[in-house]
Amino acid sequence: GVTMAAATPTAQCEYTLHVDADSRKYPILFSEGVISKPDTFKPFITGDKVLIVTNSTIAPLYLNQVKSAIAATGVSVFDVVLPDGEEYKSLDYVSQIWDVCMEHRLDRKSVLIALGGGVIGDTTGFAASAFVRGVPFVQVPTTLLAIVDSSVGGKTGINHPMGKNMIGAFYQPHAVIVDSNVLKTLDDRQLAAGIAEVIKYGIICDWRFFEWCEQNVERLSSRDPDATQYAMIQSCKYKADIVSQDEKESGLRAILNLGHTFGHAIEASMGYGSWLHGEAVAAGMVMACEMSARLGWISSDVTRRVEAVLARASLPTRPPPSVTLERFMTYMSVDKKVEAGVLRLILLKEPGKAIVTSDFPESILFDTIMHYQQ
Ligand code: NAD
Ligand code: MG
Secondary structure, three states: OOEEOOOOOOOOOOEEEEEEOOOOEEEEEEOOOHHHOHHHHHHHOOOOEEEEEEEOOOHHHHHHHHHHHHHOOOOEEEEEEEOOOHHHOOHHHHHHHHHHHHHOOOOOOOEEEEEEOHHHHHHHHHHHHHHHHOOOEEEEEOOHHHHHHHOOOOEEEEEEOOEEEEEEEEOOOOEEEEOHHHHHHOOHHHHHHHHHHHHHHHHHHOHHHHHHHHHHHHHHHOOOHHHHHHHHHHHHHHHHHHHHHOOOOOOHHHHHHOOHHHHHHHHHHHOOOOOOHHHHHHHHHHHHHHHHHHOOOOOHHHHHHHHHHHHHOOOOOOOOOOOOHHHHHHHHHOOOOEEOOEEOEEEEEEOOEEEEEOOOOHHHHHHHHHHOOO
């Protein structure tokens, strides 16, 4: 399970959440300004060498402060700055990280630090999982999406030219260090994409948190520090809790993918990058609610509330008309949630309770998609 220090979550205070996955226990630290303090990193540094992996957008903003903080603990610090983009989440760039590890003679005790969004986190984590069969790594997420989703839970990996996230490993970090200051430089669209994943947690596992989002979504969009800190801590708590029950996704963990099957179809059909992942997930979550209401599991009022809160966060709430039923069916059937030819979807059994199921008439799925084609 997950334990939380008893403290009021405000931006000023330090907060630690403990993740208790089967393969490793590790802390998530929340504190403003934490990435420039040597004491932050000290407990997680083993050996005498550290490699920071980041990208060309983040390096000019944050690399120096992280580098100085770590150097002040008395170790040698190296860095590798990758180009910025999902297309660089590939084997070539993992290989580049390994080249730098070899060049500076990193060993089993050396630590890799991922300083960036989900792309850097996934790539660095995968590199760390295999270099000398696994070196410690620390996540320093810099996007809201990476803070509330990708940096916690131990899924690491890269894209194959034929499919997103097809190569990877479950490999938990040794710590996640969250400094909400870094969100100040994140653009509004990326912020909103992260807010979609925050709202997702309310919908799948805690309706009272969804209601908190309804009351506070404008504060999140305007980067109010206290609201943001609270949303980040709650989100990580839900994710950590789910991951600690089902680290390798044999069941429960799949509910984190609410809206993702519809969303992947939108992303793929529009061409990756045209819709951000969080934007596609937002529209996908509305579709999943709509379908759940059509199955009679939730009232259509729930769907309207989900739609309204997402719209207030400037997120899309329906798929683009160009993604036709045929396209949905093509892209949804290649989704990883298809097992033995059966399409499994994450749907709502009740507000705040998602399930993985293939127990629905296909006609309801078609009707749901067709509902958005008018
Ligand atoms: P990203 O890493 O591409 O970052 C988005 C953009 O914001 C990039 O241009 C980046 O350079 C920039 N950026 C990052 N931090 C910034 C900051 N503080 N200030 C200014 N600009 C900043 O995208 P993302 O949304 O963070 O992550 C998406 C990736 O995460 C995808 O590859 C996805 O597959 C993966 N992901 C993984 C998991 C998991 O469990 N491992 C979960 C969800 C998503
Ligand atoms: Mg997601």
